[in-house]
Amino acid sequence: MKFADVRSKRSTGDRPDTHPAEGLAASIRGLTVSLERDGARSEVLRGVDLDVGRGEIVGLVGESGSGKSVLALSMMGLLPQASRPRTHGSIEIAGVDVLNSAPSELRDLRRHELGVIFQDPMTSLNPTMRVGTQISEVSHDRETSLQLMTSVGIPDPELRFRVFPHELSGGLRQRVMTAIAVAGRPSLIIADEPTTALDVTVQAQVLELLADLRDTFGCSVVLITHDLAVAAQIADRIAVLYAGRVAELGPVAEMLRRPTHPYTVGLLSSRLSLETPRNLPLTTLKPETATPAERMLGCAYHSRCPLADEKCSREQPPLAPVALGADATLLHERSCWRSVAQVQALAHSRAPVDTVLRSESRQLSEAGESVRLDDVHVRFVLKSGARHREEVHALRGVDLTVGAGESLSIVGESGSGKSTLLRVVAGLIPPTSGAVHVGNKGAQMVFQDAGSSLTPWLTVGELLRERLRPLRLGSAEVQRRLDLALTTIGLPAGIANARPSELSGGQKQRVALARATVIPPSVLLCDEPTSALDASLAASVLNLIRELRSAFAMTVIFVTHDLSVARLMGDQIAVMTQGQIVEMGPATDVIERPEHPYTRSLLASVPTIEVTTS
Amino acid sequence: MTVAKIPASRMRVLAFTSRTPSGSRASMAVASLLLLVTIVAVLGRVLSPYDPVQPVGMLNLPPGSPDHLLGTDSIGRDLLSRTLWGIQISWFTSLVVVASGLVIGGAIGVTAGVCGGWIDNLLMRFTDLFLALPGALVAIAIVAALGPGLKNTLIGIMIVWWPYYARIIRAEVKSLASRPHVEAARLAGVGRGRLVLRHIVPGAVPTALVTASLDIGNVILLLAGLSFLGLGQSAPAPELGADTARSLQLLLTQWWIPITPGIAVLLMSLIANLGGDAVRQLLNSKR
Numbered sequence: 076m077k078f079a080d081v082r083s084k085r086s087t088g089d090r091p092d093t094h095p096a097e098g099l100a101a102s103i104r105g106l107t108v109s110l111e112r113d114g115a116r117s118e119v120l121r122g123v124d125l126d127v128g129r130g131e132i133v134g135l136v137g138e139s140g141s142g143k144s145v146l147a148l149s150m151m152g153l154l155p156q157a158s159r160p161r162t163h164g165s166i167e168i169a170g171v172d173v174l175n176s177a178p179s180e181l182r183d184l185r186r187h188e189l190g191v192i193f194q195d196p197m198t199s200l201n202p203t204m205r206v207g208t209q210i211s212e213v214s215h216d217r218e219t220s221l222q223l224m225t226s227v228g229i230p231d232p233e234l235r236f237r238v239f240p241h242e243l244s245g246g247l248r249q250r251v252m253t254a255i256a257v258a259g260r261p262s263l264i265i266a267d268e269p270t271t272a273l274d275v276t277v278q279a280q281v282l283e284l285l286a287d288l289r290d291t292f293g294c295s296v297v298l299i300t301h302d303l304a305v306a307a308q309i310a311d312r313i314a315v316l317y318a319g320r321v322a323e324l325g326p327v328a329e330m331l332r333r334p335t336h337p338y339t340v341g342l343l344s345s346r347l348s349l350e351t352p353r354n355l356p357l358t359t360l361k362p363e364t365a366t367p368a369e370r371m372l373g374c375a376y377h378s379r380c381p382l383a384d385e386k387c388s389r390e391q392p393p394l395a396p397v398a399l400g401a402d403a404t405l406l407h408e409r410s411c412w413r414s415v416a417q418v419q420a421l422a423h424s425r426a427p428v429d430t431v432l433r434s435e436s437r438q439l440s441e442a443g444e445s446v447r448l449d450d451v452h453v454r455f456v457l458k459s460g461a462r463h464r465e466e467v468h469a470l471r472g473v474d475l476t477v478g479a480g481e482s483l484s485i486v487g488e489s490g491s492g493k494s495t496l497l498r499v500v501a502g503l504i505p506p507t508s509g510a511v512h513v514g515n516k517g518a519q520m521v522f523q524d525a526g527s528s529l530t531p532w533l534t535v536g537e538l539l540r541e542r543l544r545p546l547r548l549g550s551a552e553v554q555r556r557l558d559l560a561l562t563t564i565g566l567p568a569g570i571a572n573a574r575p576s577e578l579s580g581g582q583k584q585r586v587a588l589a590r591a592t593v594i595p596p597s598v599l600l601c602d603e604p605t606s607a608l609d610a611s612l613a614a615s616v617l618n619l620i621r622e623l624r625s626a627f628a629m630t631v632i633f634v635t636h637d638l639s640v641a642r643l644m645g646d647q648i649a650v651m652t653q654g655q656i657v658e659m660g661p662a663t664d665v666i667e668r669p670e671h672p673y674t675r676s677l678l679a680s681v682p683t684i685e686v687t688t689s
Numbered sequence: 690m691t692v693a694k695i696p697a698s699r700m701r702v703l704a705f706t707s708r709t710p711s712g713s714r715a716s717m718a719v720a721s722l723l724l725l726v727t728i729v730a731v732l733g734r735v736l737s738p739y740d741p742v743q744p745v746g747m748l749n750l751p752p753g754s755p756d757h758l759l760g761t762d763s764i765g766r767d768l769l770s771r772t773l774w775g776i777q778i779s780w781f782t783s784l785v786v787v788a789s790g791l792v793i794g795g796a797i798g799v800t801a802g803v804c805g806g807w808i809d810n811l812l813m814r815f816t817d818l819f820l821a822l823p824g825a826l827v828a829i830a831i832v833a834a835l836g837p838g839l840k841n842t843l844i845g846i847m848i849v850w851w852p853y854y855a856r857i858i859r860a861e862v863k864s865l866a867s868r869p870h871v872e873a874a875r876l877a878g879v880g881r882g883r884l885v886l887r888h889i890v891p892g893a894v895p896t897a898l899v900t901a902s903l904d905i906g907n908v909i910l911l912l913a914g915l916s917f918l919g920l921g922q923s924a925p926a927p928e929l930g931a932d933t934a935r936s937l938q939l940l941l942t943q944w945w946i947p948i949t950p951g952i953a954v955l956l957m958s959l960i961a962n963l964g965g966d967a968v969r970q971l972l973n974s975k976r
Contacts, residue, residue, distance in 0.1 A: 501876055502876075503872055503875070503876060518876075519876065519877070520873070520876055522869055522873060524869065527868060527869045527870060528869045528870050528872075528873040529870055529873070530870045530871075530873075530874060530887070530888045531870070531892070532891045532892065533887065533888075538877075541874070541877055541878075541879050541883075541887075542877045542878060544878075545878055587873070590873075590877060591877075
């Protein structure tokens with residue numbers, strides 16, 4: 076069968092036929108799962124229908140809280156007993172009824188038919204066992220294990236057979252996980268965010284590996300991810316999950332070219348890529364305004380949907396086939412009341428679904444430089460002793476000048492020294508040698524995990540007031556500044572009495588930003604502030620940082636591992652590897668004409684959605 | 690899923706042990722026993738019907754006698770009054786010991802954890818010195834040197850009781866100090882003293898409280914043990930451990946005389962332990 080005339084990056088090749096009707100690896104019908112959290116029961120999955128064909132790769136895409144991980148756990152029969160799951164519907168994998176089987180049957184199913192790859196291989200591998208032993212537990216003999224290690228692309232399998240997980244890099248650990256997953260020759264591999272914790276270059280390799288495994292072993296893969304582009308790399312079909320229901324389900328190419336659900340359209344347009352316009356505010360989805368009860372009543376997406384009408388808030392749309400052109404041999408389904416034409420008009424309008432206006436007047440108040448680093452070196456001593464002295468040379472001679480009001484993005488993979496550089500500028504780490512100058516209003520920083528950067532037992536108001544204390548303002552003035560800071564950041568003033576645990580992920584990052592800018596600093600340092608957020612939320616935080624920058628004429632140094640974000644946030648991009656800046660220049664130049672081979676390899680690994688119309 | 694196969698009886702057990710509201714209600718009830726004992730201890734003198742030191746009735750009356758609910762001892766003193774007075778003394782002394790442990794150990798632990806470096810080393814080696822010696826024996830030695838009596842027993846135990854707290858609080862402070870929110874607060878311009886008091890110490894309070902509430906039972910037992918050995922209150926005053934020791938030879942004839950104070954000790958330390966456990970569960974489920 077010619078699968079489709081359009082493909083994402085990876086070509087179809089001559090892989091086995093993947094029509095779902097020709098035997099199913101897994102079949103889920105009307106699956107409803109409710110779990111108990113803090114004493115309250117909530118429906119996490121609400122009637123999911125999904126088939127996985129033999130040899131098929133199905134991408135399961137959804138934001139956090141969409142229920143994608145619970146779906147994976149249900150398929151493995153591993154729902155957490157502590158949250159007392161209640162289930163309806165059916166899951167059938169390799170002829171086994173997963174929901175109503177005895178634990179021993181489920182164990183057999185997991186042993187013989189299922190392979191699992193988790194997000195974080197460090198925590199899912201046993202740290203006290205040698206890698207080879209762990210693989211052999213499933214494959215039963217050394218020879219097969221070595222073969223498996225070779226087939227998942229682990230170089231020097233003989234050597235690696237005897238090491239412990241902590242001695243391997245993140246990418247190799249994920250390969251070991253993969254080797255264990257395929258060791259039992261499973262008919263179905265469930266991969267839950269297998270690439271999220273990995274650097275982009277490694278991410279691309281792991282995805283390639285998954286596709287190769289399907290080609291070699293003929294197993295099916297359920298690839299769970301929050302990133303549509305990751306799924307688009309290798310999946311045959313994509314299921315978009317929203318609030319515990321399948322919003323849209325169809326062949327990859329069809330979905331990307333002709334999305335038929337407003338949420339898919341929103342996901343596609345809020346995704347940041349190397350083509351996103353730099354001078355416009357980023358497209359974001361409308362924030363959720365409906366209460367959970369209201370969401371249960373109608374279409375779960377209605378309060379965020381630009382097309383929603385009254386029917387959408389009252390009746391739940393069923394998952395129904397979409398009539399498409401004759402080339403659609405695989406079923407394309409969606410759950411939406413609005414017509415396909417309306418949704419596609421939305422997609423083609425390319426109009427921002429909801430935009431935050433940004434003042435274009437970027438005042439470069441005073442010329443001059445706001446950050447200067449001269450030949451900065453940082454060494455960390457891991458072990459000090461007379462004989463053994465282990466050091467990490469985190470920064471190896473960094474020279475850097477950032478002008479006042481300029482923005483600089485620093486890109487690099489984990490361990491490149493980019494976070495260390497930021498901490499040196501912030502004054503949190505003293506440089507081992509070299510000089511650091513920061514503008515007279517100092518530096519403030521927002522962290523990757525905003526939640527853990529806020530003191531859990533203090534309220535938002537107390538946290539913000541602390542920054543104002545040295546100014547010795549009167550209490551009325553403090554209150555005014557506090558309200559102003561919260562309004563600027565787009566939070567209601569009432570939030571000042573909330574503690575961090577009562578805030579959502581996006582709100583936490585906003586509070587962190589409010590704290591950093593309640594007295595505008597010379598430099599705002601951002602350490603991957605959006606990498607833990609869902610795409611649409613991330614876009615709104617990025618918009619906010621841009622707005623704050625122009626409002627306060629601040630210098631921004633933005634550290635990220637994502638080149639498309641770096642391009643959007645920086646006038647300049649600096650590429651770091653192994654503690655050195657290897658390339659630096661205007662953002663467009665670095666992206667379009669990369670000079671250093673490392674920059675080129677980074678660029679090549681960025682997952683992209685390439686839709687070529689035939 | 691497989692939950693359907695678990696028999697209903699086992700589900701109830703699961704419900705009881707998990708941290709659901711019903712579980713936390715149970716914890717709350719157990720934790721309030723601590724309060725109940727404290728109330729009994731506070732009102733001990735008021736509640737006791739007789740003077741605990743003076744003979745007030747017939748000798749060796751068994752429990753359940755009309756005027757003496759728990760009976761009288763071999764010289765006619767009312768056992769209920771003696772037990773209530775005894776409960777008051779041991780409950781409050783153990784609270785004082787635990788509180789002193791928290792304060793002394795807390796101060797040393799926070800200082801060591803926050804300062805690090807040679808101060809940390811110095812303070813912790815000093816703590817280790819105390820931990821290396823068996824606490825009860827050192828306490829006995831101190832009491833023996835100072836002379837028996839409630840005040841000296843208290844001093845003896847307080848001297849050996851803090852190192853444990855110092856260790857635990859230092860470890861907690863160290864881990865809190867390395868958390869990102871401390872770095873963020875430092876960057877926000879929070880001064881050193883404020884950083885410690887507002888951003889680090891409150892985080893160590895739950896752990897310290899749990900440790901302390903679980904510890905009350907130990908102190909009660911140690912106190913009773915010391916006075917059983919004759920290192921507590923001097924002769925006529927009511928003291929649970931001493932009362933048990935002095936009348937131990939009556940165990941086979943007038944069993945209630947040594948058993949009554951013994952049971953009071955048992956109940957108090959049991960309640961202290963269960964209550965401490967409940968406090969821990971309540972604090973954990975809140976986090």
